[in-house]
Amino acid sequence: MMELPLENVKNEVFSVKDEETDVSYGAYPDKRSIEQRIDFGFVLLDKPRGIRSKTASATAKQILSPLGVKKVGYSGTLED
């Protein structure tokens, strides 16, 4: 009831072998700097009524451009 198919997926983790990761490489997603998140990050935008998604994403790009943001797209079209 009131639940979507992928809403409460619990992905249980099973170990194939024991192995650690070297902290000298990469970055934990929750410890990334804003600059690191620019390349593959997302904004959950509360779009105002009456403007197109395309306009909203273009505005977001303009706002974030000082950070070096070059590409902004959107997903989750409601109409058209």
Next chain:
Amino acid sequence: MHLHKNVDEQLLRDTLKSFVGKITQLPPVRSNVKRQYREREIYYADIIDIEDRDVLFKAGVESGTYIRKLVHDMGEKLGVGAHMSDLRRTKVSSLTEDSGLVTLQDLEDGMYFYRNENDPRLLSRSIQSIEVALDFLPKIFVSDTAVDTVCHGSPLAVPGVVKVNKFEKGQLIGMFTLKGELIALGSAELASDDILKGAKGIAIKTDSVIMSIGTYPRYIKKT
């Protein structure tokens, strides 16, 4: 939904319920997809509020369902006509309105605080890591030594697998580092149970790579 004439409340409730399940709908004239009848599933449709001819309801629907069309078709079935007056998405997969929803003004303010007052807090919670949106994906966790080869587009073989979620052969899989970073998306060549049972060979065929080459070191086999 705005009804064009008054309707008996019980009839309205019953009609809305009758749309739950599989429906067929014709995409609107102005749409970006081919105009032919297609089947979509309505998981639930519950009325929140009724005020005269205005009906507020919440529906869970399959991707690609046209809500304006759904409302129109409800109006037809009721025999009075109806149109959609407002629409808001409240959820998609694991993301809800509580998952860090921000306005354009928040983005603008966040940038201001970050650049002018050296306060990254608002901007930081506005820009989320892509991994957050991929909660629903079954994942496979890759050894540090195999990350760079996957970044080059190679398939992931079983020796490079450290941990798995449950998945079946052919499923879309997220390939992640042990730090939880997204490396690539691929399709399962083996079921997770077979990997756990010690199957050999290719585990995941790499379809699209997200992580840049060189993020992890290139591992050279000792000869």
